[in-house]
Amino acid sequence: MQNNPIRIGTRESQLAVWQADLVKKLLEEKGQKAELVFIKSEGDIDLVTPLYAMGVQGVFTRSLDAALLNNKIDIAVHSMKDVPVQLPQGIAQAAVLQRASYKDILVMNGEKSIEPQLSNPFTIHHSPFTIGTSSIRRKAQWLNRYPNTVIENLRGNVNTRLQKVAESNWHGAIFAAAGLERIGVRPENSFDLDWMLPAPAQGAIMVVGRETDVEVMKACAPLNDVDTAISVKVERDF
Numbered sequence: 001m002q003n004n005p006i007r008i009g010t011r012e013s014q015l016a017v018w019q020a021d022l023v024k025k026l027l028e029e030k031g032q033k034a035e036l037v038f039i040k041s042e043g044d045i046d047l048v049t050p051l052y053a054m055g056v057q058g059v060f061t062r063s064l065d066a067a068l069l070n071n072k073i074d075i076a077v078h079s080m081k082d083v084p085v086q087l088p089q090g091i092a093q094a095a096v097l098q099r100a101s102y103k104d105i106l107v108m109n110g111e112k113s114i115e116p117q118l119s120n121p122f123t124i125h126h127s128p129f130t131i132g133t134s135s136i137r138r139k140a141q142w143l144n145r146y147p148n149t150v151i152e153n154l155r156g157n158v159n160t161r162l163q164k165v166a167e168s169n170w171h172g173a174i175f176a177a178a179g180l181e182r183i184g185v186r187p188e189n190s191f192d193l194d195w196m197l198p199a200p201a202q203g204a205i206m207v208v209g210r211e212t213d214v215e216v217m218k219a220c221a222p223l224n225d226v227d228t229a230i231s232v233k234v235e236r237d238f
């Protein structure tokens with residue numbers, strides 16, 4: 001056990017804070033004091049450039065990595081799908097929490113459902129769909145199935161993306177189920193895209209720490225969910 005509270009580094013978005021707060025609660029359940037430290041990431045500052053075009057890996061994780069290595073925080077909490085497979089030198093996985101939904105979902109805009117039209121894939125409809133996503137993985141899979149679609153760029157955290165969709169005249173946008181469900185903002189007018197292959201480790205939360213900080217690593221070990229940790233390792237090694 002660590003006598004000093006474990007300093008948990010997190011981004012400032014509602015989802016990031018929710019995830020860090022979960023880690024705080026789980027540590028406290030084990031009798032370990034903990035506190036949150038807020039750190040801005042490059043991925044939250046530039047809200048226009050698609051992530052794949054930013055040209056560097058780890059746009060959400062780099063400032064937290066630096067804070068860890070500079071001893072400003074003791075652990076960092078990430079959506080695991082945003083964490084590059086190769087961790088920076090000196091940083092190691094401390095735990096992977098039990099996974100939530102790994103699925104991608106379509107959030108439709110307004111009350112009018114386009115679900116019936118979507119049950120008919122690979123056909124050309126008279127008026128094309130307009131769907132928001134900046135993920136090249138989601139775009140490629142969507143266009144393969146619904147070729148007659150206009151894809152619009154959609155960046156930002158979960159809340160700002162939901163707001164952009166609501167203010168648009170698009171038919172809808174693609175999200176990770178986990179992100180919306182965790183913070184309780186999954187709209188009624190949404191459904192799972194069971195045919196879409198999710199990102200590796202989607203829906204999983206990763207805790208990282210300093211490799212040499214044996215005490216902190218030990219304090220985090222009970223948070224590890226073995227089944228999730230094995231699944232995401234296989235997905236990321238592939």
Ligand SMILES: NCc1[nH]cc(CCC(=O)O)c1CC(=O)O
Nearest residue numbers: 079082175176178179202203204
């Ligand atoms: N790329 C951003 C990101 N990173 C993690 C999540 C959601 C939570 C998760 O998948 O674990 C999201 C939002 C999204 O893809 O819609």
